[in-house]
Amino acid sequence: MKRYIAFLRGINVGGKNKIQMSCLKASFEEMGLTEVKTWLNSGNVIFSRDRNDEEDFSGRLEAMINERFNLDIPIFVISKEELEDILNNAPDWWGDDNKETYDNLIFIMPPTTPVEVCREIGKPKEEFEKIKSYRNAIFWSFNRKNYQKTNWWSKTASANISGKLTIRTANTVRKVIGM
Template sequence: MIKYISILRGINVGGKKVIKMDALRKMYENLGFQNVTTYIQSGNVIFKGDDTEITQITEKISLQIEKDFGFGVPVIVFTIEDLKEMINQNPFVNDSNKDISHLHVTFLSSEINSANKNGIKGKKQDGEEVCISEKAIYLYCPKGYSKTKLTNTFIENTLGVTATTRNWKTTTKLLQIADQIE
């Protein structure tokens, strides 16, 4: 079985699109996934499955969320190997001048057109740094993520892909949990 991580965008924010993690975990189990674990209330789910086609897994989860909870949410799915690679590629994590509490990873649903990358970099504000890889965008936001203009919506509109952001602590915790499930 393959270990997967799925991250949902825009649930349990401001009392909208509310999904209890127990109900979400049960939904994944009903879809046939195993060792389902959730982390915090923002829709981070670690699980094992036999499927190998990520687009099919993503579609299956998305359709079931809409059916069970009555609304659609963007879902991004990747393997534990993908997550390890994304963590290892973060160019800011080993810079002792950077406070890791200001590091964020924007996960992308698919590879992006390189021609649009300049639009992202042009939006950064003073002190911010951004690095774009195939599967993720690494952000350093020293004034806080809530102050950046490099939001999920901006990134999605600029790149034409679904995106959702997690802070560095959550990102590394997802890998830790995935490593521990049998």
């Protein structure tokens, strides 16, 4: 059995795309997945399965969400080992204990690449934010009190590329990796 994490994009945000975590968990279990756990109310699902076909499996999970909840939700699936590798390659400035900094990990839905994301969103404003890409993720940190001055804050939510991203905080990523 191999451990995986599914990050559902944009559920239970501002009263939109509502899915109860207990129903989501049951739906994953009905697909034959085991050791299913959810974290927070924002679409973090940890599960085990025998097969190793994340890209194809994302599509099947999306179809299940559409069928059961009538929602068109992109899902990023990653193995626990891949996520650990990404975290092991985090830059020194990402995910530390500095409370003035907000650290995010942006997951990029295949076949989109970090180069495409950076090309569309543009360069970070160095005085307010930092980015570094590794594999299918981008480490992104910004100053909490100046977040509105960053280049990436509004664009990750409103740019054409936004539907191909799902973002989690450093704390959330660390929590789900340990589940």
